[in-house]
Amino acid sequence: MDRVFIEGLEIDALIGIYDWERRIRQTLVFDLEMGFDNRVPAASDDIADTLNYKAVSKRLIAYVSQSEFGLVETLAERCAEIVLSEFAVSHVRLKLSKPGAVRGAKAVGVIVERARAG
């Protein structure tokens, strides 16, 4: 299956379990791979036939910017649900990185892989 990807999408959000994290906004980084048959847009050369990565990015920016979850797990799950339910993808692999959250680590976070039911 072909894929469309978004790499290094930075979005500021309120996230974290500690009191100090509830008073600031932190930059999160999203990497997505989405299953989509790219042969159709390749044949038509029409943006309307694509999985439009700009549209997906704008939707995630709108959602994540106003979110206030404690765990990255919760936010990653919600974002995967949005991609699967609002865009014509067969599956999504989403990596959510929280840079600088752990001293000595470049980033920490989660990776979720979800597929359309049926």
Ligand SMILES: Nc1nc2c(c(=O)[nH]1)N=C([C@H](O)[C@@H](O)CO)CN2
């Ligand atoms: N599996 C997780 N572990 C941790 C999380 C999380 O969301 N998922 N969050 C924190 C804190 O918010 C941390 O990021 C602050 O440095 C700790 N562990």
